[in-house]
Amino acid sequence: MFESCQIKGVIFDCYQTLIDIDTDEHSHETYKTVSRWLAYQGVDVKPEKLKDSYMLKVKERMDESPETYPEVRVEEVFAEICGENAVWRINEKRLGVDTSRVFRAASIRKLLPFPQSIRLIEHCINIPKCIISNGQRVFSELELRYLGLYDYFDFVIFSSDVGYKKPDLRLFMTALKRMGLEFQPKCVMSVGDSYENELLPARKLGMRAMQIEEAWEKFGLKK
Incomplete structure (x- = not known):
């Protein structure tokens, strides 16, 4: 046509x-779910700290970017958070990717075409x-x-x-x-x-x- x-x-x-989508990236429950999952990956970070660290690091990257409409890679943000809070040796890059997907799954409220x-x-x-x-x-x-x-x-x-x-x-x-x-x-x-x-x-x-x-x-x- x-x-x-x-x-x-x-x-x-x-x-x-x-895609018809609804997410909540500010909910305590979202970060609580991710925090619990991270404990099994060797990362000890409480939900409040996880949320504060995530929001701060995203803002810092946005502010440092020379772009008018800056974007970040969330897997890099989560990799850094995981590295800072690891309790045993981890693969930061891989865990950053996995954490991004868990975070997204935890924040999704609706996802339909x-x-x-x-x-x-x-x-x-x-x-x-x-x-x-x-x-x-x-x-x-x-x-x-x-x-x-x-x-x-x-x-x-x-x-x-x-x-x-x-x-x-x-x-x-x-x-x-x-x-x-x-x-x-x-x-x-x-x-x-x-x-x-x-x-x-x-x-x-x-x-x-x-x-x-x-x-x-x-x-x-x-x-």
């Missing part, structure tokens, strides 16, 4: 566009398409795979891959280049839930852009 608009490529956002978005993807099955997400590859890729979405796309760019987030134009420029459409931005559609993060930067580059619910309605996919 996008072909009728002469669209040659589509860029999708991930969360609240393809939007059925309307799956049908929308299927409408443009023969068109090059990708995802640009302000997300952490360490667990976001697994969520896409678990929900059966990852293989629909030619590639996925996560902000954690590059150290900066949307609305940074470079993410969209990279996607255009990887699709071979850097000289045809007007033939590419950006679909997402955020005007600031998905619609505005795409239009600045000469792309078309559509809010996700508008796309559902356009193609008769509304609930």
Whole structure:
């Protein structure tokens, strides 16, 4: 159906566009669960300290970054926390990855695909398409795979891959280049839930852009 608009490529956002998600990264219960799990990995850190350390280290990395829209890698943050609180010898890098995934699992309250978005993807099955997400590859890729979405796309760019987030134009420029459409931005559609993060930067580059619910309605996919 996008072909009728002469669209040659589509860029999708991930969360609240393809995936309906709700998380609580501030809940004491989230850090309590991670703290208990870490005890079995050789790391002794109480929930309150874990939360404070995590929030502080993320903020420090954000503040130190030269980027306008900085991003961190949470597995590096957790690796550092684990190293500082280890009670026996650990593999910090590997434990940082595992802790990131446990933290995500503990914080998730809802994780479902939007059925309307799956049908929308299927409408443009023969068109090059990708995802640009302000997300952490360490667990976001697994969520896409678990929900059966990852293989629909030619590639996925996560902000954690590059150290900066949307609305940074470079993410969209990279996607255009990887699709071979850097000289045809007007033939590419950006679909997402955020005007600031998905619609505005795409239009600045000469792309078309559509809010996700508008796309559902356009193609008769509304609930």
